[in-house]
Amino acid sequence: MNLPIDITKTHVVHQWKHDRPLIACRISPDGQQAVSTSEDSSLQLWRIPGGEKTVLKGHESWVHALCYSPDSQQLVSGGCEGSLMWWAVRADAPSLLRKSDAHSGWIRGVAISPDGSTLASVGNDMLVKLWSMASGEKIAEWGGHERHIYSVEFHPSGNQLITGDLLGKVHVWNVADRKLERTIEATPLYTENKGQQAEYGGVRSLAYHAERKELIAGGTHKATNPFGAVHEPLILRFGWDDGVLRKSHACEGIPGGLVWRVQWLKDGTAVGVSGGSTGGLLLFFNDSQEKEIHRFKLPSLARDMDIHLESNMVATAHFDSHLRISVMNV
Amino acid sequence: MSLAHYACGSREHGLNRRRFLQRSGSTAVAGSAIAGGLGSLTTGLAAEQLKAQDMRIVVFNMHGGLSQLESWDPKPGTKTGGPCRSIPTSVPGTHVSDLLPYTAKQMHHLCVLRGVNTSEDDHGKGAYMMLTGRRQTAAADYPQIGAVAARMLNDESRGLPGHIVVTPGGGGGKGNEAAYLGPKYSSISLGGSKPPPNTTKPDGINDEAELRRHDFRRRLNEEFLTRRRTAITDAYTHSYEQALRLMERRDVFDVSKEPQADQDRYGKHDLGRQCLMARRLLENGVSFVQVTHSNYDTHNENFNFHIEQLGEFDRAFATFVSDLFDRGMLEKTLVVVLSEFGRTPNINLYYGRDHWSKAWSIVMAGGKVARGAVFGKTNDEGTEVVDGQVDHGALFHTYLQAVGVDSTQSIAVDGRELPIADPAAAPVWKVLT
Secondary structure, three states: OOOOOOOOEEEEEHHHHHOOOOOEEOOOOOOOEEEEEOOOHHHHEEEEOOOOEEEEEEEOOOOOEEEEEOOOOEEEEEEOOOEEEEEOOOOOEEEEEEEEEEOOOOEEEEEOOOOOEEEEEEEOOOEEEEEEEEOOOOOEEEEHHHOOEEEEEEEEOOOOOEEEEEEOEEEEEOOOEEEEEEEEOOOHHEEEOOOOEEEEOOEEEEEEOOOEEEEEEEEEEEEEEHHHHHEEEEEEEEEEEOOOOEEEEEEOOOOOOOOOEEEEOOOEEEEEEEEEEEEEEEEOOOOOOOOOOEEOOOOOEEEEEEEEEEEEEEEEEEEOEEEEEOOOOO | OOOOOOOOOOOHHHHHHHHHHHHHOOOOHHHHHHHHHHEEEEEEEEEEEHOOOOOOEEEEEEEEOOOOOOOOOOOOOOOOOOOEEEEEOOOOOOEOOOOOOHHHOHHEEEEEEEOOOOOOOOOOHHHHHHOOOOOOHHHHHHHHHHHHHHHHHHHHHHHOEEEEEEEOOOOOOOOOOOOHOOOHHEEEEOOOOOOOOOOOOOOOOOOOHHHHHHHHHHHHHHHHHHHHOOHHHHHHHHHHHHHHHHHHHHHHHHHHHHHHHHHHHHOOHHHHHHHHHHHHHHHOOOOEEEEEEEEOOOOOOHHHHHHHHHHHHHHHHHHHHHHHOOOOOHHHEEEEEOOOOEOOHHHHHHHHOOHHHHHHHHEOOOOOOOOOOEEEEEEEOOOOOOEOOOOOHHHHHHHHHOOOOOOEEEEEEEEEEEEEEOOOOOOOOHHHH
């Protein structure tokens, strides 16, 4: 029986080192495995809690996009070379099931439908694509974003797909007919810095809370010097039904930070992982106030996060080549 | 005895510094040694022959420091390579970053120099070195390549300025970029696709009144110049006359006159319009155009920013090079793609790359530059040059030699013979045909 969550007691319980800086990470739905990706273009499977590592090679470039199937048997990875790879990750010798040349340019995000039947992928080619998890066949593809698509999530019903782009546009698509249902404006996450002639930010991550009917979008704002990593973390909390912005969760004292990923705790606490010149931080927000209710300083700059709600575990991928597992209780 | 150009007529100005050095005892040896090996290219027949060759230069200034690893010298699969891959080009065996797919198809026109080492990681100093061929010192200031080109190559009878900088907003330029050549050779700055500002006649002034105004100004100027002529007054006079000529040829600066198909091919963004403007200016005989593309100073999220920036640059630049070739202009036009420095092979905490001047790349094309060539090499991780190292001084010589200017010669300025390029450096002959 797990102890209840106490975010103020969050602490690191494991740290496992790879050879190169890490980029992304996920925990399998059954909580028995974690995966990370690194700047050597490989994937690393880590057994929880022992930390035994298996390295998977196949991508020709870095991997930012990861998703486990609901039964934890398969893992899908999307690389900057544009390939999707399906991996069988529970065999004694994990192996590549199939590979698809899916996108032109970077794949930025993948998501698997709640019933496990469909994979969605998005990327720099500004296309949304659907794939059969069973066969790997492409089911559909469509455009509609004007700039690179950074994030994708399924609605828990499986009927809608939510995608976010550089400009801060969050599109809600009907999965059945691929029609755009509406757009939620997360434009505070986008900065056009005319002095530096730079466009920066974007919807780096999305997460939906079914019971609260709220959507959160993570990224950055106040990008006064995007080339110099001077920008602050920001999470926007929207009502799902009306698309209205309910809270802008910003932080004080983090001049260099960006929320790489957002997720929910069951009680409606929004969690973001921030990495930047201020370091690596887990930031916790509830709906009572805009600023954070708690922050946990990680030992090194973090680039991604995944929360396993059943075990209160948080995995974080770090620049110092470590995958860290923290727990949110004593 | 000839007087210095701006002399007031007094006896003291009858003897200029160089003449003094040449006539005085032991220093005469030093003086003649300085001047002795240099012939002047800016007077008489040599100058006329040079201008008759009708050569031009266009510089793409990748402001902030383009990453060589995401452009001309990719290292995929290595510790420093980052997420970008390399792709083959139209030259068998030569690869560039996958962020340059259109440019890769024009590689047979280009020459990549992968062994640039300028040992200067400061933006301002690096830019100065790359544009003047010299290191900045408190003791002397040197003209930029654009000013030298305007002086050496421009045919003023065309009525167009010889040194133009095209930026998205029209800013930049000016400063002391012409140094001792005088403000006449400083740049005119254009914003994207627009003609220079204030180049239309005020509504309330008709042609006759306009003529009278300028006649009156010229009379006053002539009277004043007989007594107090200086480089500054000459610059003022030149500016007025140049402005008049610009007003007459205002259409040259209007990119909307180009066919819509061309505007589409170059891309509907600032750089696309800047490149089309550059083509238009070169076709009309402007001797030097600098196109500035910002910003590559990517200490943070280097890869995202390079994808965005090079996504604009790649197609516009490839179209530009292809057009110059198709129109028979590449033989007469030197194309240079440079920055103030490159970026670190090391990838920092923020997916960024920092300033790196020890091993980076530039690209040249056209004029007398070898086609489809790669000169110089860096090691496997791109941390140092292992073959064909060149610096800013050598590159400056090479730019000039590529358009037929003997960079080892001198330039006559107000009675003084000054080396065109750093006498301590030499051209990279291996990249010239």
